[in-house]
Amino acid sequence: MDPKKAVLLLIEDEPINIQMYVLKFKLEGLEMIVAQTAAEGENKINELKPDLVLLDLRLDNGNDGFEILRRVKDNPATASIPVYLLSNVREKGNIERGRQLGAEGFISKVNSKPNEVVEIIKAKLESLPDKQH
Amino acid sequence: MDFNSILKNLDLFSVGVVVYIISIFGFIVFYNNKKSVTNRTFLFFSLITSVWGLFNYLHYQIDSVKLSFWLLKLVMFFAVWQAFFIFKFFYLFPKEEFHYPKWYRFILVPAVIITSALTLTPLVLNKVLKLSADGKIIEVANGPGIVLFGLLSVGLVLTGLLMLFKNIFQAKGEKRKPLRTILLGTSLTFSLIITFNFILPAFFANARFIPLGAAFMLPFVFFTSYAMAKHHLLNVKLIATEIVVTILVLILLFEGVASGSVNQVMFKILFAGLVGGLGILLIKSVLKEVQLREREEHLNHQLAQANEQLKELLQMKSEFLDIASHQLRTPLSAMIGLLSMQYDGDFGTLSKTEQKEQQKNMLVSAERLRGIVNDLMDAMEVEGGIKPKLTKTDVEKLVSEAINTLKPNYDKKGLYLNYEKPAASLPQVSADKTFLAQVFMNLIDNACQYTEQGGVAIKLFPEQNGVTFEIKDSGMGISEKEKKRMFGKFERSQRAKLIHPDGSGLGLFIVKKIVDAHGGKIETQSAGEGQGATFKVWLPAAAAIPVIDNNLITIKS
Numbered sequence: 001m002d003p004k005k006a007v008l009l010l011i012e013d014e015p016i017n018i019q020m021y022v023l024k025f026k027l028e029g030l031e032m033i034v035a036q037t038a039a040e041g042e043n044k045i046n047e048l049k050p051d052l053v054l055l056d057l058r059l060d061n062g063n064d065g066f067e068i069l070r071r072v073k074d075n076p077a078t079a080s081i082p083v084y085l086l087s088n089v090r091e092k093g094n095i096e097r098g099r100q101l102g103a104e105g106f107i108s109k110v111n112s113k114p115n116e117v118v119e120i121i122k123a124k125l126e127s128l129p130d131k132q133h
Numbered sequence: 134m135d136f137n138s139i140l141k142n143l144d145l146f147s148v149g150v151v152v153y154i155i156s157i158f159g160f161i162v163f164y165n166n167k168k169s170v171t172n173r174t175f176l177f178f179s180l181i182t183s184v185w186g187l188f189n190y191l192h193y194q195i196d197s198v199k200l201s202f203w204l205l206k207l208v209m210f211f212a213v214w215q216a217f218f219i220f221k222f223f224y225l226f227p228k229e230e231f232h233y234p235k236w237y238r239f240i241l242v243p244a245v246i247i248t249s250a251l252t253l254t255p256l257v258l259n260k261v262l263k264l265s266a267d268g269k270i271i272e273v274a275n276g277p278g279i280v281l282f283g284l285l286s287v288g289l290v291l292t293g294l295l296m297l298f299k300n301i302f303q304a305k306g307e308k309r310k311p312l313r314t315i316l317l318g319t320s321l322t323f324s325l326i327i328t329f330n331f332i333l334p335a336f337f338a339n340a341r342f343i344p345l346g347a348a349f350m351l352p353f354v355f356f357t358s359y360a361m362a363k364h365h366l367l368n369v370k371l372i373a374t375e376i377v378v379t380i381l382v383l384i385l386l387f388e389g390v391a392s393g394s395v396n397q398v399m400f401k402i403l404f405a406g407l408v409g410g411l412g413i414l415l416i417k418s419v420l421k422e423v424q425l426r427e428r429e430e431h432l433n434h435q436l437a438q439a440n441e442q443l444k445e446l447l448q449m450k451s452e453f454l455d456i457a458s459h460q461l462r463t464p465l466s467a468m469i470g471l472l473s474m475q476y477d478g479d480f481g482t483l484s485k486t487e488q489k490e491q492q493k494n495m496l497v498s499a500e501r502l503r504g505i506v507n508d509l510m511d512a513m514e515v516e517g518g519i520k521p522k523l524t525k526t527d528v529e530k531l532v533s534e535a536i537n538t539l540k541p542n543y544d545k546k547g548l549y550l551n552y553e554k555p556a557a558s559l560p561q562v563s564a565d566k567t568f569l570a571q572v573f574m575n576l577i578d579n580a581c582q583y584t585e586q587g588g589v590a591i592k593l594f595p596e597q598n599g600v601t602f603e604i605k606d607s608g609m610g611i612s613e614k615e616k617k618r619m620f621g622k623f624e625r626s627q628r629a630k631l632i633h634p635d636g637s638g639l640g641l642f643i644v645k646k647i648v649d650a651h652g653g654k655i656e657t658q659s660a661g662e663g664q665g666a667t668f669k670v671w672l673p674a675a676a677a678i679p680v681i682d683n684n685l686i687t688i689k690s
Contacts, residue, residue: 016467016494020474023491027479058459088462090455110466113473 001051003125008032009050011041011068012086013059017109021054024114028122038064042071045078052125055103057087057094066101073102082124086117144344146387148190150380151347152183157379158358159183161372165361169229171222175361178218179354185211186347193269193344201270202261209252209282216286217245220293226300227311227361248285251278294319311360318356325349374419378412449624453638460505464498471495511571512639515646516622521565525675528562528569528600529555532593535573542581549588550581559593559600560674568647569672575640576604576668582633584608587665599653599674605667611659619657620645628662648672 008025010032012018018034025032033048035041038059045053045068053072057065065085072078082104087094095106104124107117159179166172185208192204225231251257256278263272297319301312326349329342358372382405389401471491474480480488536552543550562569580589587607594601611619615626625638648655652673659666 014463014467016498017463017470019491019494020467020470023483024470024474024479027482088459088466090458110462110469114470115473115477 001125001128001130003122004029005131006030006051006125006128007048008052008054008121009035009041009044009048010054010086011035011038011044011059011065012054012056013037014056017056020114021117024118025121028118030118030121038068042068045072045081046075049078050081051128051131052121053081053083054086054107054121055083057085057089066097069098069101069103082128084121084124144190145194148186148345148347150383151345151351152186153379153383154376155179155186155347155350155354156183157375158354158372161375162358162361166229170231171225171227171229174218174222174225175357178215178222181211181214181218182347182350182354185215186350189346190344198261198264198270202258202273205270205273206253206258209257210249213245213249213252213282213286216289216293217241220289220296223293223296223300226297226315244285245289248278248281252282254278257282314360315353315357318353318360321352321356322349325352371416371419371423374416378409378416382409382412449622449638452625456638457505457509461502464502464505467498468495468502471498508639508643511643512622515643515650519565519568519646519650521568521647521650523563523565525561526564526566526569527559528564528602528672529559529593531566531570532573532591532602535570535577536591539574539577539581542578543588546581546584548581548584548586550577551588551590553590553592555593555595557595559595560598560676562600562651562672563675564651564672569651572644572647572670573602575644576602576670579640580604580606580608580668583629584665585632596671600672602670602672603667604669605665607665609666610662610664611657611666612662616657616659620655644670 008030010018010021012021012034013036018036022032022034032054033044033050035044041055041059044050055065055068059065059068065087069083069085072081072083079102083102085094085098085103085106086109087106088109091106091108098106105120107120112120156179159176162172162179163176188204188208188211192201192208195201195204254276256276258279259274259276261270261272262274263270265271297312297316301309301316304312326346329349330346385401385405385408389398389405471494475491480491483491532552536550540550577589577591584606585608589604589606592601592603592605594603609628609632612626615628618624618626620641622639622642624642645655648670654671656669656671657666658669
């Protein structure tokens, strides 16, 4: 699908990160919706059924990210939404855990510059079928 | 010997064995744990039951009516004490120590003493009314005291049973089993007593089994001892060996005594003695084996505990590494991200204000990273023990500075920060300014982090030739369990993690190390979870501290 037409959701609680990614994606012509808590994130996924989700793993209460991932993938209404884990947690063990829970990929914030993140997301969106209107 | 006398001897023998067994069980339970009140009570119960059992049997055998009547009174006497000890046992089980409440000492025990004394007077059993064909007492006139006797005995036993039921009901899981076993034994004993000592004589005029009353105690004694044995309160193997040996010796003795010629009697008694001697050797070896096994179990248990602790420590370390690495990476990734965007020219399209905003983000992230690195360094530094550079320090100044630095955090959270300035001037403290400042910063910062509503009150005052810094918050409070572990390395309670997930678990660890190195004391008070907490740090005044200077300890003032 055309990345510019996609509905993107970022679930992230650090204000500096939010500002940075929203700005970068905006400069690339991509609109991003933001949820700052785990609860808000889950609600928005269920309501909006975004085309792609960027999910931070360490949210307000600890490691809620994995829980959200599991629930999204367990719910048939949202299971097909690609979810990228966008986090600073140690890769060891967490990449595998994410994969097993059905994450589309694991992007380490500290190891990937914002333009690299945009590349990955754009590529994925372009590989998805067009939206039916 | 004719049938009746064989029966009589059998009766005597069986009563004797039963009495002996009950006493042995009592002693075994007692020797297993002499200090436990539960075990001691069981001993008293068994001994009293034995005596009661013996008298109960004898009073049916004695020909003299007067003596028989007296024995009957003694049976009643011991019955009161039996009821008392049964009650006490059920009340205490399985406690080892007990503080006797007033009602016990001043009401119950005197009541038991008085009632049992009364049984020996005509007030309870007044006089003999009817005798049987062969001169045995079959009916007795009761005095007014019989009511007291009945009420107290039945009351004690029933209350005891109630205690047993209550304990079973309140006990959870594993603890229920021994209690239920005891209940089973008690029920069996009760049924036997009721059937043979009450129903049969009262409704079927069959008083045949009354003298064997002691035997009916056996289910209770057996099941209770089994319960105590199975649940690691006694050792089965040892008891079994002791019982077998004892019974063997008894049988041999009895047989010897019942033999015909003197020679036979002597031989058989000697033989019984030999068997007894061998038996004691056997018991000793079993005891040693049991003790070895217990020691092995104890060591295994200690090893398991050490393993658990090690696992916990490794787990904590792993959790800490996860947190620490995430903490370090967060500001770092922001810095790299923003700088790379700037390098790519992404900020060109932004307004001046927006550009300033992003630059501020870069700076803030760098400072945040610095803070985390400092924390880690501090923790690692204090871990080995610190060598503070001591100079005369104004605690008041350090506290004011810390408050000024951290007040914005309080304002952001909408918490109040009250500082009660010291009324009089405070003595100076011999301290390392940097380290000590850290103590106040950590404590005041913690109070802010772990308080959601209300605020914090700080006091500074002289105390006991030193200075006390007191900080009281209206925050999440501290439980007794948490209090014990709070100052350890990487320690974070579950509740703390919820309120402040990014904490390092090092703050209090660092604080305690520094306070200790300054010769001071730190104390925590809290009414419990959700009820706020107060931290008090006491530091000795400058004159009081010995300063170690080139291996010479001098008192500087």
